[in-house]
Amino acid sequence: MTSKNPTIHVLGPERHAGWACVSPTSALADLIDENKQHVMAYIKPFPRNSRGCFSEISRWTLATSQGISTSPKVWIHLLSPERAREAWPDQIWPDEPTICFASAEINNDIADCQFQTDSPLLIEMLLKWPMLYHTIALDIWLDNIDSHAGNLIWTGGNDFVVIDGAECFGGQFWTAAQLENPAYSINKLAALIGAIDDFAPTASAKIKILAASTSHNAAFISCESLLQEWARKLIGPQECHAPLDALRRGLGLVNTRWNTNALQPTH
Incomplete structure (x- = not known):
């Protein structure tokens, strides 16, 4: 089993270059990473009283350190109020950036094969x-x-x-x-x-x-x-x-x- 030391960077609101698709709870976005490269990442916003973002960090970090396959890279993305309202207009957003967990899209031809059955x-x-x-x-x-x-x-x-x-x-x-x-x-x-x-x-x-x-x-x-x-x-x-x-x-x-x-x- 291989392992590596994970790193998590913070991407500010200006690092958001656009949406690819939006679901009720998350979205695929075009982000500009710490190396100024465009990356496609799934972002998940969390309300202020949620500890979900820390939970995401904990599982990703500990999985990565043990060699369990997960997203190759993650970030904390500060989503601007304008972008949040654009993606999810039916929700109420604060007048300050919302903390999101962002994970790099898994590039694989069969990556859509998610299982939800007990077959x-x-x-x-x-x-x-x-x-x-x-x-x-x-x-x-x-x-x-x-x-x-x-x-x-x-x-x-x-x-x-x-x-x-x-x-x-x-x-x-x-x-x-x-x-x-x-x-x-x-x-x-x-x-x-x-x-x-x-x-x-x-x-x-x-x-x-x-x-x-x-x-x-x-x-x-x-x-x-x-x-x-x-x-x-x-x-x-x-x-x-x-x-x-x-x-x-x-x-x-x-x-x-x-x-x-x-x-x-x-x-």
């Missing part, structure tokens, strides 16, 4: 994916409640690209108190491949997922300073410590139900 063919393809258990382990560690097949892009062969990490830490509107006592959730990818049986992990899947989680410590050490920096910027001084504390507690999944045989909710 036997999909499960067979997933089980051949070398990073399947690393991805499941990462999303359990991050408490990504939106880890499902629809957020995977097949790029041919036995590889998938993971996208959309906004719902990590139990959802984008988490509080510090909620991170200390996380709600119960089942990893949807683990359930899809049959790694969970009657609320308990199967023995073989448990071994593979816990083995994959041994890479978390090195990934966290390499990304900690970057995550701390973005937590201070995006979350603020009062609760910026909370997501990193949660990640420390979950290193290697030691404080998760994957180290027990009782995945059912506790009362």
